Amino acid sequence: MFTSGMRECQQLCVALPFVEADELEALIDCSYSGSLLLNWACVFEITGTALQLQFQCALSMCFRFLKEEMDARSCLDVVSFAEAYGIVELTEIANDFVLRHFQNVASTPKFQDMPAEKLRKYLKSNALCVPSELVVFKAVLDWIQACPSQRIGLTKELLNNVYFPLMTFTEFKEVKKAKLWTEHNMETLYLTILDNFCSYNDAPGTLCRVYHPKDILVLVGGDQISVDLSRRIPSLEMWMVNSLRNYTGIVKNLKWKLLGEMPTIPRLSHEVAVLAGKLYVVGGQYYPGRVFVLNLVSRYDPHQNSWERLADLQEKRCNFSMVVLEGMLYVIGGDTDPEINLDSVERYCPNTDSWSFARPLDMTLSCHAATMLDGKIFISGGYQCRYQCLSTMFTYDPDRGTTFLAEMSQPRAYHCMETLNGHMYVAGGLTLDENMTSINQLTCEVYDPVTDTWSAFPNLPIPHVGAASVVLEGMLYVLGGYCEENFREISLVHRYEPTSHNWQNMGKMPGPNNETRACLLHLPDHLRH
Numbered sequence: 001m002f003t004s005g006m007r008e009c010q011q012l013c014v015a016l017p018f019v020e021a022d023e024l025e026a027l028i029d030c031s032y033s034g035s036l037l038l039n040w041a042c043v044f045e046i047t048g049t050a051l052q053l054q055f056q057c058a059l060s061m062c063f064r065f066l067k068e069e070m071d072a073r074s075c076l077d078v079v080s081f082a083e084a085y086g087i088v089e090l091t092e093i094a095n096d097f098v099l100r101h102f103q104n105v106a107s108t109p110k111f112q113d114m115p116a117e118k119l120r121k122y123l124k125s126n127a128l129c130v131p132s133e134l135v136v137f138k139a140v141l142d143w144i145q146a147c148p149s150q151r152i153g154l155t156k157e158l159l160n161n162v163y164f165p166l167m168t169f170t171e172f173k174e175v176k177k178a179k180l181w182t183e184h185n186m187e188t189l190y191l192t193i194l195d196n197f198c199s200y201n202d203a204p205g206t207l208c209r210v211y212h213p214k215d216i217l218v219l220v221g222g223d224q225i226s227v228d229l230s231r232r233i234p235s236l237e238m239w240m241v242n243s244l245r246n247y248t249g250i251v252k253n254l255k256w257k258l259l260g261e262m263p264t265i266p267r268l269s270h271e272v273a274v275l276a277g278k279l280y281v282v283g284g285q286y287y288p289g290r291v292f293v294l295n296l297v298s299r300y301d302p303h304q305n306s307w308e309r310l311a312d313l314q315e316k317r318c319n320f321s322m323v324v325l326e327g328m329l330y331v332i333g334g335d336t337d338p339e340i341n342l343d344s345v346e347r348y349c350p351n352t353d354s355w356s357f358a359r360p361l362d363m364t365l366s367c368h369a370a371t372m373l374d375g376k377i378f379i380s381g382g383y384q385c386r387y388q389c390l391s392t393m394f395t396y397d398p399d400r401g402t403t404f405l406a407e408m409s410q411p412r413a414y415h416c417m418e419t420l421n422g423h424m425y426v427a428g429g430l431t432l433d434e435n436m437t438s439i440n441q442l443t444c445e446v447y448d449p450v451t452d453t454w455s456a457f458p459n460l461p462i463p464h465v466g467a468a469s470v471v472l473e474g475m476l477y478v479l480g481g482y483c484e485e486n487f488r489e490i491s492l493v494h495r496y497e498p499t500s501h502n503w504q505n506m507g508k509m510p511g512p513n514n515e516t517r518a519c520l521l522h523l524p525d526h527l528r529h
Contacts, residue, residue, distance in 0.1 A: 016053075023049035030058050038065045040074055044081050051085055063090060070097055072104035076114065096214060099127040100473055106139035112146035116154055119143060123161035126212045129473065130246075131497075133209070134171040136162045141180060152184050159189070164197045165207050168249040172197055208245040208253075215520040216528065217241040217472055218259060219509075220281055222516025223268045225482050225489045232287045234266035235512040238300075240521075242528065244506075254493060256510035259527065263307045264296055268515035271322035273329055275350060277302070279521055280310075282331060285318040291338055293318050297348070302523045311353050314346055321370035323377055325398070330358065332379065332396065333365035341366035341383060347398065358398040365390075369417035371424055373449060378405075378424055380447075381412045389413050389432050393424075393447060393454075406452045412441045416469030418476055421498060423448055425457070425476050428464035430484045440465060440484045444496075457496070461503055464490055468518035474498070477506070480513035489513045 001008045008014045016024065023046050030036045036058055038046065047062040049055075066078050067090070075097045082090040098105050099122060105111055122128060123136065130136055140158045144151045164175065181190040219239040223232050242257040262281060270284025279300040285293045295313035300306075313331065320334025320342075329348040335341045343365065345358040368382025368390075377396045384390055389411040394404045408426065415429025424447040431441040440463035445454045460478065467481030467490070476496040482489050491513050493506040509516075 019049055019052065020045065027053065027055055027058050030055075030061075036061045038062065040069075044077070047081070048085070063087075066090060067093055070094065072101055073108050073110070075101070075105060076108070076110040079118075095122075096127065098122060099125055100129045100214065102128055102130055102139070103135045106135070106142065111139070112143055114143065116151070119158065120161075123158065126210055126243075127214070128209075129211055130209070131500075132171060132246075133163045133166045134174055137164075137175055141178060144180070148184065155180070155184075155186065156189055159193065163207060163209050164193050165199070166209060166246060166248050167197065171249075208247045210255075211244045211246070212528070213241065213244060213473060214522075215472070216523045217254075217470055217477065217518060218272075218279070218521045219468060219479065219512075219516050219518050220272050220279070221262065221267045221270055221284065222468075222480070222512030223266075223287075223514055224512060225487060225514045232268075234268045234284075234286045235516075236261040236266040237511050238262065239510040240523070240528075250504065252495075252504055253507035258510075259523075260305070262298060262300075264298055264309065265294060267294060267296075268512075269318035269335075270294070270517060271320060271331065272517040272519045273322050273324050274519050274521055275324050275327070275329060277522060279519065280322075280329060280348075282322055282329070283313055283317045283320060283334070293335065293337055302521055302527060305527065311348075311355055314355050314357065315342065315344060317342060319366040321368055321379065323370050323372050325372065325375070325377060330377065330398070332370055332377075333361060333368060333382070335366045341385065345396070345398070359401055361396065362402045367413040369415055369426070370396075371417050371419045373419045373422065373424065378417070378419075378447075378449075380408065380417050380424070380426055381415055381429065383413050387436075389430075389438075405449075406447075406454060408445055408447075408454055409456075410441065410443065414466045414481075415441065416464070416467055416478055418469050418471045420471050420474070420476055422450075425496070427460055427469070427476070427478055427496070428467050428481060430465050438484050458501055458503060460494060461505075462490060462492065462494075464494070466515050468516045470518040470520060472520060477518070479518055480509045480516055482514050 026046055043065055050058040050062055070078055075094050078094040082094055144155055181187055221235055223234045238259040239256050240259040241254045243255040245253045245255055265286055267284030267286050271282050273280050281298045283294050285291055293316040295316040297310040299308050299310055316336050317334035321332045323330050331346045333342050341364045343361040346355045347358050348355050363384050365382045368379055370377055370379045379396055380393045381390050391408040391411040394402050396402055410431050412429040412431045417424055417426045427444040429441045430438045433439050442459045444457050446457050447454050463483040464478045464481040465484045468479040470477050479493045480490055491509045495504045495506045
């Protein structure tokens with residue numbers, strides 16, 4: 001305005017209509033300091049002023065705050081603000097938040113002030129994520145009762161979006177007890193709903209609520225287990241979860257679809273990671289009559305639906321872990337053949353397509369688990385040598401090395417560890433009994449990095465040794481594996497929900513069950529459906 005030749009650069013006084021002094025002061029301070037002090041009491045006003053003045057630096061900070069700090073209490077305000085200003089990306093993100101946290105959002109006062117048209121849109125969406133149809137019913141009921149004189153006429157239309165036949169008998173008792181039916185003379189509507197509930201009860205499995213997750217759970221490689229290792233046939237397949245389906249009561253299922261195949265050698269005991277929206281498949285092993293450990297690296301671009309071969313690892317390895325740190329891949333430890341495990345760490349730079357050695361671990365390690373939190377690499381369990389199973393937990397820094405933390409209650413290997421809600425959840429794998437014999441590990445533990453302590457959470461219902469794992473929309477998935485005591489394949493998927501502290505059966509694996517690997521990948525629409 002003052003330097004680009006506009007009319008205002010010649011004026012002694014410039015009028016800024018509709019701009020409040022507090023917001024203008026904050027933006028002027030930002031132009032000098034490069035920072036904005038934001039909270040929910042001021043962010044909408046400052047963002048509006050930054051939009052009016054086209055102050056891009058401040059806008060970026062405001063949008064980042066709105067996206068990252070959004071919660072159940074504020075998301076509907078973000079939706080209204082973004083729609084009012086025509087901010088398409090922010091509108092989509094806020095609407096997506098509402099749909100995927102619908103139960104928590106429905107319990108806020110803002111939900112009861114929602115316009116009817118917006119509620120209709122949410123109820124009809126395939127992205128509506130609810131643990132039970134009773135949640136949807138209670139949300140509609142609360143919304144109607146907030147202003148019954150104006151909303152009671154919408155009852156039948158809105159309740160058409162509730163899948164009553166998916167409720168259990170216990171849940172439907174809650175529907176029957178609702179005061180809505182008697183207070184507003186709607187007994188006829190209740191009888192219609194009751195008849196609908198009973199009719200599907202005679203034919204379970206014919207109705208479900210279909211839910212499409214935002215990010216896609218993808219499985220890569222693995223094999224079907226066999227006592228004769230020379231007959232094991234690793235897989236090239238990549239499977240994706242096309243949708244999640246809620247049936248009657250607690251019955252849930254994953255709908256799988258074959259995404260494609262890897263173009264190189266089939267493998268198991270490998271690792272996968274997503275960096276800059278692309279899927280990396282690294283190392284592993286295969287069995288053409290005997291064990292071969294691989295150093296192959298491939299990258300899949302979902303937007304091009306294409307693969308490319310990348311620079312090989314400097315050391316062949318399987319049974320290792322891999323994480324993404326500061327835009328690079330780190331592969332940690334593993335086995336270089338069935339008899340030798342490694343202490344080496346390699347990192348991959350995508351800009352130069354090259355691997356280099358980072359600082360090694362303090363010990364050899366394989367069949368361990370690793371995850372990230374706040375820019376730190378956490379590593380748990382595994383084998384230090386072929387028969388020594390560990391209960392260790394430590395952080396690894398490529399520059400400073402290892403820092404040991406509180407140990408798990410029991411040793412374990414071939415297990416899963418994922419970051420969820422600022423904690424590390426450890427599940428599955430195997431452990432040792434008093435005779436140093438490997439047995440299934442059903443107990444689960446969660447690590448709190450603030451207090452450096454472990455605590456138990458509910459046991460797995462069945463063994464999952466060598467399983468894949470991933471966190472999808474706030475829940476921990478453990479997929480496949482095998483049973484250590486009889487080498488029986490585990491074809492089931494289990495999901496842990498931290499809010500209810502329960503493991504849920506999510507149905508069966510689509511193909512390979514053992515030593516497969518999982519990740520979350522954002523896929524274009526033409527590959528999803």
